[in-house]
Amino acid sequence: MLPAGNGYSELDCDVRIKHNALAAPRGDCNLDLPESTDIVSGTGQKPHTLIGKDKVATDQFVRANLGWMLAVAKRIVIDGSIAEDVVQDAFANVFKNLEAFRGDAALKTWMHRIVVNQALMALRKQRRRNEQPIDELLPEFDSSGCRVDEPSMLSQLAQTPEALLLSSDRRQQVLASINRLPDSYRIVLMLRDIEELSTAEVAEMTGLTETNVKVRLHRARAALKKLLSPLFEGTAL
Amino acid sequence: MNIMPSSVRQRIRSIMFKLPLMITCAEFEEFIIAYLDGSLGNRQRRIFEFHLAVCRECRNYLAAYRSAMTVTRDVLDAETANTLEDVPEDLVSAVLAARTTQDRK
Numbered sequence: 001m002l003p004a005g006n007g008y009s010e011l012d013c014d015v016r017i018k019h020n021a022l023a024a025p026r027g028d029c030n031l032d033l034p035e036s037t038d039i040v041s042g043t044g045q046k047p048h049t050l051i052g053k054d055k056v057a058t059d060q061f062v063r064a065n066l067g068w069m070l071a072v073a074k075r076i077v078i079d080g081s082i083a084e085d086v087v088q089d090a091f092a093n094v095f096k097n098l099e100a101f102r103g104d105a106a107l108k109t110w111m112h113r114i115v116v117n118q119a120l121m122a123l124r125k126q127r128r129r130n131e132q133p134i135d136e137l138l139p140e141f142d143s144s145g146c147r148v149d150e151p152s153m154l155s156q157l158a159q160t161p162e163a164l165l166l167s168s169d170r171r172q173q174v175l176a177s178i179n180r181l182p183d184s185y186r187i188v189l190m191l192r193d194i195e196e197l198s199t200a201e202v203a204e205m206t207g208l209t210e211t212n213v214k215v216r217l218h219r220a221r222a223a224l225k226k227l228l229s230p231l232f233e234g235t236a237l
Numbered sequence: 238m239n240i241m242p243s244s245v246r247q248r249i250r251s252i253m254f255k256l257p258l259m260i261t262c263a264e265f266e267e268f269i270i271a272y273l274d275g276s277l278g279n280r281q282r283r284i285f286e287f288h289l290a291v292c293r294e295c296r297n298y299l300a301a302y303r304s305a306m307t308v309t310r311d312v313l314d315a316e317t318a319n320t321l322e323d324v325p326e327d328l329v330s331a332v333l334a335a336r337t338t339q340d341r342k
Contacts, residue, residue, distance in 0.1 A: 062332050067321040070328070074320060075313060084328050091332045139298070144251030145261025147294040155300035157308065166312065174312040193306060194313050218270045225298075225305040 062091065065108075069115045075190050076119035077126070078179055086122050090115040116195060120205060123183060132180045137223035152229040170231065177227040181220055188213055189220035260288050265295050269302065 069090055073083035093114050101110060140148045166174065178186065191202045192213070199217075203210045251261075260268075265288045271277045272285050289296055 058336060059333060062329055062336075063324070066329055066332065067324045068317070070324065071317040071320040074316070084325070087328065088332055088335060092335060095336055139266055141261070141263040141266075142247065142251075144247070145263035146247055146251055147262035147266075147292070147298060149294055149298050151297050152301045154304045154308075155297040157301075157304035166308070166315075171312045171315055174308055175316070178309060178312075189309075194310065214270050221302055221306060222266075224309060225302045228305045228308060229301065 065111060066091075069111065072112065072115050072195065073119045073122075075194060076116065076187065077122050079126075082122055082126070083119070086115065086119045089122075090118040093118065112195070116191065116197075117205065120187070123187070128183055130180055131182045132223075132227070134182050134185055134219055134223055137226045138219060139222055139226075150229070152225075153232045154225065154229050157232060173231050174228060177231065178224065180227060181223055185216050185220035185223065188216040189224070192217050193221075258284055258287065260284055262288075262292060262295050265289075265292070269299065273303075 066087060069087050070083055073086040073090070074080060077083050077086060090111070094111055101107065142148055178189075181189065187206065188202060188208070191197045191205065192199065197205070199210050199213050202208070202213045206213070208216070265285065268277060268281065268285050272282065277285060289299065
Protein backbone atom coordinates (compact mmCIF):
# COMPACT_ATOMS: atom_id res chain seq x y z
CA MET A 1 0.00 0.00 0.00
CA LEU A 2 1.15 3.51 -0.66
CA PRO A 3 1.56 5.54 2.51
CA ALA A 4 -1.07 8.18 3.13
CA GLY A 5 -0.45 11.88 3.54
CA ASN A 6 1.85 12.33 0.57
CA GLY A 7 -0.56 13.36 -2.10
CA TYR A 8 -1.40 9.77 -2.88
CA SER A 9 -4.58 9.61 -0.88
CA GLU A 10 -7.79 8.72 -2.63
CA LEU A 11 -9.88 11.82 -3.12
CA ASP A 12 -12.80 10.67 -5.12
CA CYS A 13 -14.05 7.25 -5.95
CA ASP A 14 -16.42 7.97 -8.80
CA VAL A 15 -15.38 8.74 -12.27
CA ARG A 16 -17.43 11.79 -13.07
CA ILE A 17 -17.85 12.83 -16.62
CA LYS A 18 -17.99 16.33 -17.85
CA HIS A 19 -19.96 16.99 -20.98
CA ASN A 20 -17.16 18.62 -22.84
CA ALA A 21 -17.07 16.51 -25.95
CA LEU A 22 -17.57 19.50 -28.15
CA ALA A 23 -14.83 21.65 -26.73
CA ALA A 24 -12.41 22.84 -29.38
CA PRO A 25 -9.68 20.28 -29.95
CA ARG A 26 -6.22 21.06 -28.66
CA GLY A 27 -3.64 21.71 -31.31
CA ASP A 28 -0.88 19.97 -29.37
CA CYS A 29 -2.53 16.61 -29.41
CA ASN A 30 -0.75 14.04 -31.47
CA LEU A 31 -2.82 10.93 -31.66
CA ASP A 32 -1.59 7.93 -33.51
CA LEU A 33 -4.88 6.91 -35.02
CA PRO A 34 -5.32 5.27 -38.38
CA GLU A 35 -5.65 7.69 -41.29
CA SER A 36 -9.25 8.13 -42.25
CA THR A 37 -9.68 11.12 -44.47
CA ASP A 38 -9.24 9.40 -47.81
CA ILE A 39 -12.34 11.16 -49.00
CA VAL A 40 -10.51 14.45 -49.06
CA SER A 41 -7.68 13.31 -51.26
CA GLY A 42 -8.10 14.66 -54.76
CA THR A 43 -11.11 16.79 -53.93
CA GLY A 44 -9.17 19.72 -52.54
CA GLN A 45 -11.98 20.27 -50.09
CA LYS A 46 -12.05 19.80 -46.35
CA PRO A 47 -14.04 16.71 -45.41
CA HIS A 48 -16.52 18.47 -43.23
CA THR A 49 -17.65 20.72 -46.08
CA LEU A 50 -18.59 17.65 -48.12
CA ILE A 51 -20.08 15.34 -45.54
CA GLY A 52 -23.82 15.59 -45.45
CA LYS A 53 -24.03 17.32 -48.80
CA ASP A 54 -22.56 14.52 -50.81
CA LYS A 55 -23.99 11.06 -50.28
CA VAL A 56 -20.88 9.25 -51.50
CA ALA A 57 -18.61 11.41 -49.36
CA THR A 58 -20.78 10.79 -46.31
CA ASP A 59 -20.74 7.08 -46.97
CA GLN A 60 -16.96 7.06 -47.30
CA PHE A 61 -16.54 9.24 -44.25
CA VAL A 62 -18.60 6.84 -42.13
CA ARG A 63 -16.79 3.75 -43.46
CA ALA A 64 -13.37 5.32 -42.96
CA ASN A 65 -14.02 6.27 -39.35
CA LEU A 66 -16.44 3.74 -37.98
CA GLY A 67 -13.84 1.04 -37.32
CA TRP A 68 -11.46 2.99 -35.15
CA MET A 69 -14.36 4.69 -33.35
CA LEU A 70 -15.86 1.30 -32.54
CA ALA A 71 -12.47 0.09 -31.26
CA VAL A 72 -12.19 3.11 -28.94
CA ALA A 73 -15.75 2.60 -27.67
CA LYS A 74 -15.15 -1.13 -27.04
CA ARG A 75 -12.00 -0.41 -25.05
CA ILE A 76 -13.98 1.83 -22.74
CA VAL A 77 -17.42 0.19 -22.41
CA ILE A 78 -16.23 -3.42 -23.10
CA ASP A 79 -19.69 -4.63 -24.18
CA GLY A 80 -19.86 -4.83 -27.98
CA SER A 81 -23.50 -3.83 -28.43
CA ILE A 82 -23.18 -0.88 -26.06
CA ALA A 83 -20.08 0.13 -28.01
CA GLU A 84 -22.16 0.12 -31.21
CA ASP A 85 -24.74 2.41 -29.58
CA VAL A 86 -21.90 4.67 -28.47
CA VAL A 87 -20.61 4.89 -32.04
CA GLN A 88 -24.08 5.73 -33.37
CA ASP A 89 -24.48 8.50 -30.79
CA ALA A 90 -20.97 9.74 -31.49
CA PHE A 91 -21.68 9.97 -35.23
CA ALA A 92 -24.95 11.80 -34.54
CA ASN A 93 -22.94 14.23 -32.44
CA VAL A 94 -20.29 14.61 -35.15
CA PHE A 95 -22.87 15.27 -37.87
CA LYS A 96 -24.74 17.74 -35.72
CA ASN A 97 -21.63 19.76 -34.98
CA LEU A 98 -19.67 19.44 -38.21
CA GLU A 99 -20.91 22.77 -39.48
CA ALA A 100 -19.54 24.50 -36.42
CA PHE A 101 -16.27 22.61 -36.59
CA ARG A 102 -13.54 24.87 -37.85
CA GLY A 103 -10.53 22.63 -37.43
CA ASP A 104 -8.37 21.31 -40.22
CA ALA A 105 -6.06 18.44 -39.42
CA ALA A 106 -7.58 18.08 -35.99
CA LEU A 107 -10.88 16.65 -37.27
CA LYS A 108 -9.92 13.20 -36.07
CA THR A 109 -8.74 14.45 -32.70
CA TRP A 110 -12.09 16.18 -32.29
CA MET A 111 -13.99 13.01 -33.26
CA HIS A 112 -11.81 10.97 -30.90
CA ARG A 113 -12.80 13.22 -27.99
CA ILE A 114 -16.44 12.86 -28.95
CA VAL A 115 -16.41 9.08 -29.01
CA VAL A 116 -14.42 8.91 -25.74
CA ASN A 117 -16.89 11.21 -24.00
CA GLN A 118 -19.87 9.36 -25.38
CA ALA A 119 -18.35 6.07 -24.17
CA LEU A 120 -17.69 7.49 -20.71
CA MET A 121 -21.31 8.59 -20.50
CA ALA A 122 -22.50 5.13 -21.52
CA LEU A 123 -20.19 3.53 -18.97
CA ARG A 124 -21.66 5.65 -16.21
CA LYS A 125 -25.05 4.06 -16.86
CA GLN A 126 -23.68 0.53 -16.56
CA ARG A 127 -23.27 -1.48 -13.42
CA ARG A 128 -20.12 -3.48 -13.69
CA ARG A 129 -19.57 -7.00 -12.50
CA ASN A 130 -16.44 -9.05 -11.98
CA GLU A 131 -14.42 -6.15 -10.72
CA GLN A 132 -11.64 -7.02 -8.34
CA PRO A 133 -11.05 -4.64 -5.41
CA ILE A 134 -7.90 -2.66 -6.19
CA ASP A 135 -6.49 -2.89 -2.65
CA GLU A 136 -5.58 -6.53 -2.88
CA LEU A 137 -3.76 -5.91 -6.15
CA LEU A 138 -1.50 -3.11 -4.94
CA PRO A 139 2.17 -3.64 -4.09
CA GLU A 140 3.04 -4.49 -0.51
CA PHE A 141 5.88 -3.30 1.70
CA ASP A 142 7.05 -4.48 5.09
CA SER A 143 7.37 -2.23 8.13
CA SER A 144 10.78 -0.92 6.97
CA GLY A 145 9.41 0.00 3.57
CA CYS A 146 10.99 -2.96 1.78
CA ARG A 147 9.12 -4.47 -1.11
CA VAL A 148 7.33 -7.76 -0.55
CA ASP A 149 6.80 -9.15 -4.02
CA GLU A 150 6.87 -12.49 -5.72
CA PRO A 151 9.38 -12.50 -8.60
CA SER A 152 7.46 -12.72 -11.84
CA MET A 153 8.24 -14.09 -15.28
CA LEU A 154 6.66 -10.90 -16.57
CA SER A 155 9.90 -9.10 -15.70
CA GLN A 156 11.70 -11.18 -18.31
CA LEU A 157 9.21 -10.43 -21.05
CA ALA A 158 10.61 -6.94 -21.43
CA GLN A 159 13.93 -8.38 -22.59
CA THR A 160 12.39 -10.81 -25.04
CA PRO A 161 10.05 -8.94 -27.36
CA GLU A 162 9.35 -12.04 -29.43
CA ALA A 163 7.67 -13.53 -26.37
CA LEU A 164 5.08 -10.81 -26.73
CA LEU A 165 3.62 -12.48 -29.79
CA LEU A 166 0.75 -13.86 -27.81
CA SER A 167 -1.63 -16.61 -28.78
CA SER A 168 -5.27 -15.72 -29.17
CA ASP A 169 -6.07 -17.61 -25.93
CA ARG A 170 -3.46 -15.61 -24.06
CA ARG A 171 -4.80 -12.38 -25.52
CA GLN A 172 -8.27 -13.24 -24.24
CA GLN A 173 -6.82 -13.91 -20.78
CA VAL A 174 -5.04 -10.56 -20.81
CA LEU A 175 -8.24 -8.81 -21.88
CA ALA A 176 -10.16 -10.53 -19.08
CA SER A 177 -7.52 -9.36 -16.58
CA ILE A 178 -7.78 -5.77 -17.80
CA ASN A 179 -11.55 -5.99 -17.42
CA ARG A 180 -11.23 -7.09 -13.81
CA LEU A 181 -9.82 -3.71 -12.83
CA PRO A 182 -12.35 -1.41 -11.20
CA ASP A 183 -13.71 1.01 -13.83
CA SER A 184 -12.45 4.09 -12.05
CA TYR A 185 -8.89 2.76 -12.47
CA ARG A 186 -9.30 0.95 -15.79
CA ILE A 187 -10.63 4.08 -17.46
CA VAL A 188 -7.68 6.19 -16.37
CA LEU A 189 -5.33 3.48 -17.68
CA MET A 190 -7.18 3.35 -21.02
CA LEU A 191 -7.32 7.10 -21.50
CA ARG A 192 -3.67 7.70 -20.55
CA ASP A 193 -1.84 4.63 -21.84
CA ILE A 194 -4.00 3.57 -24.76
CA GLU A 195 -5.91 6.61 -25.98
CA GLU A 196 -2.79 8.65 -25.19
CA LEU A 197 -4.61 11.60 -23.70
CA SER A 198 -2.61 13.91 -21.43
CA THR A 199 -2.99 13.89 -17.65
CA ALA A 200 -4.73 17.28 -17.92
CA GLU A 201 -7.18 16.01 -20.53
CA VAL A 202 -8.03 12.91 -18.50
CA ALA A 203 -8.51 15.08 -15.42
CA GLU A 204 -10.89 17.29 -17.40
CA MET A 205 -12.87 14.37 -18.83
CA THR A 206 -13.23 12.49 -15.55
CA GLY A 207 -13.48 15.35 -13.06
CA LEU A 208 -10.49 13.97 -11.13
CA THR A 209 -7.56 16.12 -10.07
CA GLU A 210 -4.34 15.67 -12.05
CA THR A 211 -2.64 14.20 -8.97
CA ASN A 212 -5.43 11.70 -8.66
CA VAL A 213 -5.17 10.77 -12.34
CA LYS A 214 -1.49 9.97 -11.78
CA VAL A 215 -2.18 7.97 -8.62
CA ARG A 216 -4.87 5.96 -10.36
CA LEU A 217 -2.77 5.36 -13.43
CA HIS A 218 0.03 4.01 -11.27
CA ARG A 219 -2.30 1.84 -9.22
CA ALA A 220 -4.02 0.52 -12.33
CA ARG A 221 -0.67 -0.45 -13.88
CA ALA A 222 0.55 -2.00 -10.63
CA ALA A 223 -2.70 -3.96 -10.24
CA LEU A 224 -2.53 -5.12 -13.83
CA LYS A 225 1.04 -6.27 -13.30
CA LYS A 226 -0.21 -8.42 -10.45
CA LEU A 227 -3.16 -9.75 -12.45
CA LEU A 228 -1.02 -10.56 -15.49
CA SER A 229 1.88 -12.18 -13.61
CA PRO A 230 0.21 -15.59 -13.11
CA LEU A 231 -0.66 -15.75 -16.82
CA PHE A 232 3.00 -15.75 -17.73
CA GLU A 233 4.28 -18.23 -15.16
CA GLY A 234 5.76 -21.26 -16.81
CA THR A 235 5.95 -19.49 -20.17
CA ALA A 236 9.01 -20.63 -22.07
CA LEU A 237 10.99 -17.48 -22.70
CA MET B 238 22.35 -16.93 -6.39
CA ASN B 239 20.84 -15.97 -3.12
CA ILE B 240 22.93 -17.42 -0.30
CA MET B 241 21.59 -15.35 2.60
CA PRO B 242 18.33 -16.20 4.32
CA SER B 243 15.67 -13.73 3.24
CA SER B 244 15.21 -12.39 6.79
CA VAL B 245 18.89 -11.35 6.86
CA ARG B 246 18.60 -9.74 3.45
CA GLN B 247 15.50 -7.86 4.55
CA ARG B 248 17.42 -6.59 7.61
CA ILE B 249 20.35 -5.41 5.50
CA ARG B 250 18.05 -3.70 3.03
CA SER B 251 16.08 -1.94 5.72
CA ILE B 252 19.30 -0.58 7.29
CA MET B 253 20.78 0.32 3.92
CA PHE B 254 17.76 2.36 2.89
CA LYS B 255 18.20 4.62 5.91
CA LEU B 256 21.49 5.96 4.55
CA PRO B 257 21.61 9.47 3.03
CA LEU B 258 20.31 9.65 -0.56
CA MET B 259 18.79 6.22 -0.19
CA ILE B 260 15.10 5.65 -0.48
CA THR B 261 12.97 2.73 0.60
CA CYS B 262 11.08 0.57 -1.89
CA ALA B 263 7.87 2.23 -0.74
CA GLU B 264 9.34 5.63 -1.61
CA PHE B 265 10.68 4.26 -4.88
CA GLU B 266 7.16 3.14 -5.74
CA GLU B 267 5.89 6.72 -5.52
CA PHE B 268 8.43 7.93 -8.06
CA ILE B 269 7.70 5.36 -10.75
CA ILE B 270 5.09 7.37 -12.67
CA ALA B 271 7.27 10.48 -12.72
CA TYR B 272 10.35 8.44 -13.66
CA LEU B 273 8.61 6.80 -16.60
CA ASP B 274 7.16 10.03 -17.95
CA GLY B 275 10.54 11.73 -17.61
CA SER B 276 9.43 14.37 -15.14
CA LEU B 277 11.93 13.66 -12.35
CA GLY B 278 14.61 16.26 -11.74
CA ASN B 279 18.26 15.22 -12.14
CA ARG B 280 18.85 14.66 -8.45
CA GLN B 281 15.63 12.70 -7.95
CA ARG B 282 16.35 10.63 -11.03
CA ARG B 283 19.83 9.76 -9.73
CA ILE B 284 18.37 8.72 -6.38
CA PHE B 285 15.71 6.65 -8.15
CA GLU B 286 18.26 4.97 -10.42
CA PHE B 287 20.60 4.31 -7.51
CA HIS B 288 17.83 2.46 -5.72
CA LEU B 289 17.15 0.57 -8.92
CA ALA B 290 20.82 -0.43 -9.09
CA VAL B 291 20.99 -1.74 -5.52
CA CYS B 292 17.53 -3.28 -5.12
CA ARG B 293 16.87 -6.43 -7.09
CA GLU B 294 13.24 -6.62 -5.97
CA CYS B 295 12.48 -3.18 -7.36
CA ARG B 296 14.41 -3.96 -10.54
CA ASN B 297 12.30 -7.04 -11.14
CA TYR B 298 9.18 -5.19 -10.14
CA LEU B 299 9.78 -2.29 -12.52
CA ALA B 300 10.61 -4.66 -15.39
CA ALA B 301 7.37 -6.57 -14.78
CA TYR B 302 5.42 -3.30 -14.46
CA ARG B 303 6.75 -2.19 -17.85
CA SER B 304 6.06 -5.57 -19.42
CA ALA B 305 2.48 -5.40 -18.16
CA MET B 306 2.13 -2.03 -19.93
CA THR B 307 3.59 -3.42 -23.15
CA VAL B 308 1.46 -6.56 -23.07
CA THR B 309 -1.66 -4.48 -22.44
CA ARG B 310 -0.89 -2.19 -25.35
CA ASP B 311 -0.09 -5.07 -27.70
CA VAL B 312 -3.26 -6.95 -26.84
CA LEU B 313 -5.44 -3.87 -27.27
CA ASP B 314 -3.69 -3.08 -30.57
CA ALA B 315 -4.51 -6.58 -31.76
CA GLU B 316 -8.13 -6.05 -30.71
CA THR B 317 -8.25 -2.80 -32.66
CA ALA B 318 -6.88 -4.57 -35.73
CA ASN B 319 -9.64 -7.19 -35.40
CA THR B 320 -12.31 -4.52 -35.10
CA LEU B 321 -10.97 -2.65 -38.13
CA GLU B 322 -10.94 -5.84 -40.17
CA ASP B 323 -14.49 -6.68 -39.36
CA VAL B 324 -16.54 -3.49 -39.32
CA PRO B 325 -20.21 -4.47 -38.91
CA GLU B 326 -22.10 -3.54 -42.07
CA ASP B 327 -25.41 -3.12 -40.22
CA LEU B 328 -23.80 -0.47 -38.02
CA VAL B 329 -22.61 1.43 -41.12
CA SER B 330 -26.16 1.28 -42.49
CA ALA B 331 -27.65 2.40 -39.19
CA VAL B 332 -25.33 5.41 -38.97
CA LEU B 333 -26.04 6.37 -42.59
CA ALA B 334 -29.80 5.88 -42.15
CA ALA B 335 -29.77 8.08 -39.05
CA ARG B 336 -27.89 10.71 -41.03
CA THR B 337 -30.48 10.64 -43.83
CA THR B 338 -33.33 11.01 -41.34
CA GLN B 339 -31.51 13.91 -39.73
CA ASP B 340 -31.17 15.60 -43.13
CA ARG B 341 -34.90 15.45 -43.79
CA LYS B 342 -35.73 17.19 -40.53
